[in-house]
Amino acid sequence: MSTVNNPYVSIGLPVYNGEQYLRETLDSILAQTFTDFELIISDNASTDNTEGICREYADRDKRISYYRNLKNIGAAGNYNRTFELSSGRYFKWAAHDDLIAPEFLERCVAVLDSEPSVVVCYTREVCIDEKGQPLRKRGNLLNLRSSKPRERFKEYHDLWYKRGFTHANQCFALIKSSALAKTPLIGSYVWSELALGAELLLLGEFYEIPEYLFFFRYHENTSRSTKKSRGYQQLAIWFDPKNRKKIILPQWKLFFQYLLAIKRVQMGWQDKAQCYVQMGRWLSWKWKSLIKELIQGVV
Structure with a gap:
């Protein structure tokens, strides 16, 4: 030790x-x-x-x-x-x-120590309210264990965009520092945690421990509730005060950051090609909202 x-x-x-x-x-x-x-x-x-x-x-x-x-x-x-x-x-x-159970680190360290292919390890999540009372449980979400980056990337996007799944538990996971150091970390733009998650999964596997040891507290000042109640502009300011009065195009920004992540990560040409194909599918799923966002902008 x-x-x-x-x-x-x-x-x-x-x-x-x-x-x-x-x-x-x-x-x-x-x-x-x-x-x-x-x-x-x-x-x-x-x-x-x-x-x-x-x-x-x-x-x-x-x-x-x-x-x-x-x-x-x-x-x-x-x-x-x-x-x-x-x-x-x-x-x-x-x-x-947020809160973590006493065993959180012990369980996650054991996985990262024993699984060389895993770069991100976390547990299932319990949403709690301001007083710490449980609201709902969430599990079996991002257990991305394929040895092929392209398959992990596809599953990640299927979860986000085909099933309407929203989850950023990987940001509060235990992460191998050597992998995190290869990324740009958290960008100063809306949804940068999703781009970070995508880049990390291209670098290695995600492991979800089937125990509820992480407690996400939901209240009016969290980033999740900020977007819901006050919109993307306020959320962008939360990420970086310099975003005030800037035009915010969160979906377009995220799209190009995904492309940059694919470019940065060293992997076989087949994996890169399939990841770019997946981004083409992403455009096909999101094209209406992307056009609307481009025309209207978010200011």
């Missing part, structure tokens, strides 16, 4: 004004049965008591490192900063309001 200066796992916790749920989240992380980890907190210039809570916990546990941005750099930049500061063999992002 590693030392505190060379941890086996790094957990990156980006936060902005998270005082309402932060203590509960930190307690769930510190209660892990797998203890060889560092916790990197990046505070995005919070104006509430987030800083005080973080410093209190950092003083209490030497595995915690607290950093504070001088200004709000957007969610994407803040998420990426936690990875840039990390040193672990495996990496996990943790939202300030």
Whole structure:
């Protein structure tokens, strides 16, 4: 096992004004049965008591490192900063309001240690409300175990666009740092987590542990509810404040980022060709909404 200066796992916790749920989240992380980890907190210039809570916990546990941005750099930049500061063999992002069961890291580390072909490991998800009460369970979603990148890519898109499936659990998975370092990380645009997921699955397999050990908290300030209640413009600003007053074309941006991911990843020509064919299918599924988005734009 590693030392505190060379941890086996790094957990990156980006936060902005998270005082309402932060203590509960930190307690769930510190209660892990797998203890060889560092916790990197990046505070995005919070104006509430987030800083005080973080410093209190950092003083209490030497595995915690607290950093504070001088200004709000957007969610994407803040998420990426936690990875840039990390040193672990495996990496996990943790939202300030979500929870993980004590066995989460232990189960995921065991899979990544024993399965060389797997780059992303996570568990099934329970959606909870503001008070932590369960709303619904979600499982059997992105268990992408084919040895062929093209087949994983096709299954991923079938889930997203043919079945109306929306899920970003891979962003809160345990990820091999060596694989994540090959990607552009989380981009400063809407749905960049989907592009990141696609690039990671081209690099290796996704493994879903059939236990409900991850608890996504749904409330009015989450990114999922922001899009639903306030639209793509506000969600784009959440990703990066520089997006304010910009024309937002989320589907077109995502399409071209998928193409760039296929280009970047080193794989056989058959895999690349089939992935590009899959993007042609993507256009056939989405062409009406793509044309509408291009004509109207989202401002």
